[in-house]
Amino acid sequence: MEDLLSACRFFIEKNRLCTAGDRILLAVSGGVDSMVMGDMMNRLGYSTGVAHCNFSLRGNESDGDENFVRSWAYKNDLPFYHTRFDTYSYAEKHGISIQMAARDLRYEWFRRILEKEGYDLLALAHNRNDLVETFLINLSRGTGIRGLTGIKPGNDHLIRPLLFATRTEILEYAGYYNIKWREDSSNLTTKYTRNKIRHKIIPLFEEINPDFIHSVADTARRLAGAEEIFFRYIEDARETFLMKIGKKQIIPIHKLRQSSAREAILYELLKPMNFTGGTIHKILESLDNPPGKQFFSPSHRLIKDRDSLIITPLPRNEPEKRYYIEKNQTHITDPVVLHIKRLVRPEGFVIPDTRNMAVLDEDKITWPLILRHWKKGDYFMPLGMKRIKKLSDFFIDRKLSLDEKENIWLLTEGDQIVWILGMRIDERYKITEKTKNILQIEWIP
Numbered sequence: 001m002e003d004l005l006s007a008c009r010f011f012i013e014k015n016r017l018c019t020a021g022d023r024i025l026l027a028v029s030g031g032v033d034s035m036v037m038g039d040m041m042n043r044l045g046y047s048t049g050v051a052h053c054n055f056s057l058r059g060n061e062s063d064g065d066e067n068f069v070r071s072w073a074y075k076n077d078l079p080f081y082h083t084r085f086d087t088y089s090y091a092e093k094h095g096i097s098i099q100m101a102a103r104d105l106r107y108e109w110f111r112r113i114l115e116k117e118g119y120d121l122l123a124l125a126h127n128r129n130d131l132v133e134t135f136l137i138n139l140s141r142g143t144g145i146r147g148l149t150g151i152k153p154g155n156d157h158l159i160r161p162l163l164f165a166t167r168t169e170i171l172e173y174a175g176y177y178n179i180k181w182r183e184d185s186s187n188l189t190t191k192y193t194r195n196k197i198r199h200k201i202i203p204l205f206e207e208i209n210p211d212f213i214h215s216v217a218d219t220a221r222r223l224a225g226a227e228e229i230f231f232r233y234i235e236d237a238r239e240t241f242l243m244k245i246g247k248k249q250i251i252p253i254h255k256l257r258q259s260s261a262r263e264a265i266l267y268e269l270l271k272p273m274n275f276t277g278g279t280i281h282k283i284l285e286s287l288d289n290p291p292g293k294q295f296f297s298p299s300h301r302l303i304k305d306r307d308s309l310i311i312t313p314l315p316r317n318e319p320e321k322r323y324y325i326e327k328n329q330t331h332i333t334d335p336v337v338l339h340i341k342r343l344v345r346p347e348g349f350v351i352p353d354t355r356n357m358a359v360l361d362e363d364k365i366t367w368p369l370i371l372r373h374w375k376k377g378d379y380f381m382p383l384g385m386k387r388i389k390k391l392s393d394f395f396i397d398r399k400l401s402l403d404e405k406e407n408i409w410l411l412t413e414g415d416q417i418v419w420i421l422g423m424r425i426d427e428r429y430k431i432t433e434k435t436k437n438i439l440q441i442e443w444i445p
Contacts, residue, residue, distance in 0.1 A: 005040060007165070008040050008044065011163070012044075015153040017121075018120070023049070024047065024120065024159070025049050025122050026050050027122060027124050028050050031184055032181040033162060035174065035179050036174050040173075048123075049081065050080050051081045051109075052082045057102075061184075064182065068182050085106075087101050087102050122157055123159050125160075128166045128167075129198070129202075130163075131163060132213050132217055132220075143277075144268060144277075145230055148219075152224075237269070241265060249311040250310055251308060252307065270302070274297040274300065291304060292401075299314060300313055303403050323371040325338075335409070336445075339444065340439070340440075343438050345437065345438050356442060357442045358419040358439075358443075359430075359438060359440050360418065364428065365418070369412065370413070370414070371410070373406065374408055376392070378417065379391060380394075381428055391420075408422075421443050422443060
């Protein structure tokens, strides 16, 4: 068993997980993995403390785990930290699974202990079997290359000093050194995905290849190397394929079509915005379809426009904002920049030839004016016409995309539209030969 202890030391040094001077908090559940990790780290001479979470999920069994770990810590003269969670209530309150609730609760508590007690690192007892189980879980759900690289030996303040060892090797080590541990009865049920893979799927693979665990772990390690090369390419692709304009992100469709790796590129570009693999596949299928199709993730919306994919964050469920402009104002800067000028109509006045300026008969205006986005059912009388037109039809005539429509600002008097900024005023507010006072509003895009 000295070989396994030496292998642990070599693994730690090779991956630069910690140094001799680091204070390390051991996450110890009482199971065989964490008990062996605690024994190894202490035999290797590291300065450690013990942290245990009681999730209150298994009644007396959970309390027995806590007492067991406490006794072990005191016996080895190690600082002991413990907490108890109402995991069921937390999961129900946040609408998540018990497993996710337990994960969130423990990592937040570990973080507080690290800060409060001055530990440098948190050691977790993941082993090589856990790495393979995670690989298979991600593979079964669908993933990119990152999901197939397995669990990392260390990241940020977390280290996994047992990741080199299989569960069989850990059990042999525990038997050799007479290390006691607690069995978690929930690990035996196959109602959880991980346990189903552990107890049913992996044994079948091991019938085909007895060295299956090592084979998959080695594959994940090689993929981790390939991942570095791949993501250098993706970062370059991000510069080429993704344009940012404010909160909006735009992907030109013609550039996607030109790439033989368009599905991989689009997956990596959209995954940070929480689009699933299935949705991304549908987006790719829509590239040759008419514009206007929308796709949603929990946090973003993607619109398939004529020449581009337009991604914007989903708005919060807030009432539509309205911005009021009082009669005495000469300019505003939020949400858009407007310069407002009043003048008595001079003789020979000529209306400036620009879409970004509205020249209105001020005596026809009732203050305050309102700035808002368009909504369904809006209508106006376009300058030069004598009949009402729906804004939706006006936008269709101008071949505006959904994104362009949603970013248009209206200047209104109550619910009546005065000006579609950058486009057209309402016929009823135009200046005529009878106009005496002019209201001139310039929009600075």
